[in-house]
Amino acid sequence: MQRMIGKKKIVAVLLGLALALALTACGPAAQPAPSGGDQKATEAQQIKRGGIARKWAPGAPGSLDPGKGDYWVACELNNTYGKLLEYRAQSYTDSELVPSLVEKWEIKDGGKSMVLSVRKGVKWQNIPPVNGREFTAQDIAWNIDWYKKSSEVKWLWTPVTSYQVNDNYTITLNFDEPSARFFQDLGSPWNEMLPREVWEKDGAFNKTIIGTGPFIFESFETDVRLVRKARPDYWKTGADGKALPYIDGWETVILKDYSTQLAALISGQVDLWRCLGGPEFKDLETVKKARPGVQINSYPRYNYMAISYNLDQEPWSDLRFRKAFSLAIDRQVIADAAWDGDAVWSSFVPPSLAKYAWPEAKVKEKFARNVTEAKRLLQEAGKTNVTVVDVPLPGGAGGSRMHEVIQQMVGEAGIKLEIKEAASRAARAAMVDRRENIISISTDTPDDDPDGFIGRLFESSTSSAQNRGIKDPKLDELAKAVRVTVDPAKRKEASDKAQDYLYEMLYRIPTVDYREHKVRQPWIRMPTAIYWAYGIPGMDELWLDK
Amino acid sequence: MYRYIVRRLLLAIPVVWGAATLVFVAIRLMPGDAVLAQIEEKVQPTQEELQAMRAQLGLDVPGYVQYVRWLSGIAQGDLGNSLLTRKPVLDLLKQAVPSSLELGLLTALVAFSIAVPVGVISAIRQDTALDYVGRLISIGGLSIPSFVVATVVIIVPTLLWQWMPPVGIVPFWKDPGQNLMQYLPAAVSLGAHFSATTMRMTRSAVLEVLREDYVRTAHAKGLRERAVIYRHVLKNSMIPVITVMGSLLGGLLGGIVVVEVIFGLPGVGNLILRSIQFADYTALQAGIIFLAVMHVLVNLLVDTTYAWFDPRIRYS
Secondary structure, eight states: OHHHHHHHHHHHHHHHHHHHHHHHHHSOOOOOOOOHHHHHHHHHHHOOOOOEEEEEESSOOSOOOGGGOOHHHHHHTTTTSBOSEEEOOSSTTOOOEEESSEEEEEEEGGGTEEEEEEOTTOBOOSOTTTTTOBOOHHHHHHHHHHHHHHOSOGGGTTTEEEEEEEETTEEEEEESSOOTTHHHHTTOTTOOBOOHHHHHHHSSSSSOOOOSSSEEEEEEETTTEEEEEEOTTOSOBOTTSSBSOSSSEEEEEEOOOHHHHHHHHHTTSOSBOOSSOOSOGGGHHHHHHHSTTOEEEEEEOSOOEEEEEOTTSTTTTSHHHHHHHHHTOOHHHHHHHHHTTOEEEOOSSOTTSTTTSOOHHHHHHHTOOOHHHHHHHHHHHTOTTOEEEEOOOSOOHHHHHHHHHHHHHHHHHTOEEEEOOOOHHHHHHHHHHTOSOEEEEEEOSOOSSHHHHTHHHHOTTSHHHHHTTOOOHHHHHHHHHHHHOOSHHHHHHHHHHHHHHHHHHOSSEEOEEEEEEEEEOTTEEOSSOOBTTTBSTTGGGOEEOO | OHHHHHHHHHHHHHHHHHHHHHHHHHHHHSSSOHHHHHOOTTOOOOHHHHHHHHHHTTOSSOHHHHHHHHHHHHHTTOOOBOTTTOSBHHHHHHHHHHHHHHHHHHHHHHHHHHHHHHHHHHHHTTTSHHHHHHHHHHHHHHHSOHHHHHHHHHHHHHHHHSOOOOSSOOOTTTOHHHHHHHHHHHHHHHHHHHHHHHHHHHHHHHHHHHTSHHHHHHHHTTOOHHHIIIIIIIHHHHHHHHHHHHHHHHHHHHHHHHHHHHHTOOSHHHHHHHHHHTTOHHHHHHHHHHHHHHHHHHHHHHHHHHHHHOTTOOOO
């Protein structure tokens, strides 16, 4: 009996298979790969609208005013406000700018003026007191004045010496000298366009938040969450022909503890990692194992870990001591011990800025460790048994380990590095007030332009240089060349010259640049990279595939 | 009784004032100030700009002038404005206090419901396996800090089942279920530690009372053990337990900082941490005053409950 049932089952299965094959043969022939247009149509069909995306951010700042120059605000309100240009950000090192509120631009007079054409029909969010009026060239003019007068990020617009509003949709900006980096700053997440009416009503931008962006600010609870909802009348349209954004809104929950942040990711409670940083390298395997299909993108930062000091303090005023300190350090040991090997050597312009950075071989040759030479220089300078104080800034485990390995390596050359634990403001106070012979090992202001690593740090007119006692007319000239040279090839040449000189003078000591790892849940579909330098472009095109 | 409470409250004023003054001085002894702590990396102010910012926050005058201004503000019920958010500190406290109170109450509940039953069982089954297990739990609770328990509570279920308490706090009145899922794990992390001390105190207090004549008499009268424990032993051994609980709860409010940060709870602990981070003097002073006031009030509450446990106690 059992054998009979077995045979019947086999016959049924075979009949089923034959039927399936016959049906397949009668069906349409195999389809060729979709063409560009078809592919877009397929994508449009796949897109699912709706849902709330969630990310986390650490403790919120005191004010939501974008003019304060806060990373947190720049990232979190990036899609509520709008910028003149946006980063294309198709990868983490794609810093090309694409039109946004400004549709096209023209550089004239050898870089001494620029005409911006405003996109027609873009409206502010329909909230009092702005009430959805059109964004015009007058708004750009008002923002130039406001940023230069009332914000703490004045530098964004200082190159503009005057402007003329030609009509509602064009404005001409004039510069005393060409500014190669000004154009890049038009896409900076700190450079949000703000509505004049709010300033006139509140005298601040931390109470009423209205922009031209795709998401409307809904609520903010300190230490809990920031909520935005989708704007129904945004000017951009999606692949499905309807107005963006695809999602109904997005929320940022405040999580201050790293373990909790990681747990929120692994438990699927957050969809995206924050703008700045990513999980530590050592935790990536755990994340991958716990959440199969998780999207991880690793990329070099626009920055590097540098050792800074006050040049008008002994022993740093002596070039031989600076050189000896640099020669005593093995960058590979730092990369291996502090960042688990997940870091690369850096010169004065970090390797992530590939167009301007020194080739890897040159960096390795110039910054090779040489303890014998370090000892000789110290001897020559009469600076043996010198003690240097290091006040570490709070940071990740990698940062902490870095101090210890540097202490050990310079110790081998005869320099005593005393590590004093203190809050970040203590370190900053000591550096700014130039009270002590201390060093600071940190990443400085990150930037996606070589000027950010040369002029902004070392030019004697900058507070950064003044705070560290740097005053060098030759360097000022070299830095200026980097800033004003518009031609890319000549600018690279200028940047190389400045770097060579910085290497000669060692006004700071570059070490390594560690990589960051951005993590997204498997269901996140988003065409762009989320990165502090870009803000969060493309949040309007994010959709949830679940 | 009323006189006693009023007198205790009056005595609390110098205690709170002392604590606040100590914090006022201590935070100003640290290098740097609110302006240096608050300036962003992208902002590189000159010394003149730094001075202007200090003047704006009222930090350009000598410390004693700031102190007098601050005290006179408090006398008028004004705790000042936060140096970070520029909002009235009282508003920040109003936002943070309910969260910390909820956490404090739940912690007390967790600690009490673990400590008293385990302590009593440990005492009445002295030197048995149950006693040893109870003492082991107590030693464990004492030796493992709250932040370790908190991290374990978050990480272990995440790694095993991809589950953690919901993030993004929801107030109790909006969704009690979710709110408890968010606060209870934090309360367990804190309560486990506090229950250990209370359990040890309960055990020794119960052991002492068990040897009293009136307990022996109760047994001799033929009362069942449960009745003896409930009616005679428990009530008479509670005074030292309540005292310990009181002082622990006062201290607990100071210990919530780390647990609030780990679980993302928007309480006074988080407020204090942010205030230290950004040198927000006024908010920090207000946070410490709140903790000092709570300490005093909890101890006052404990002292006034003595009479309920022992009617012979008179407040005069």
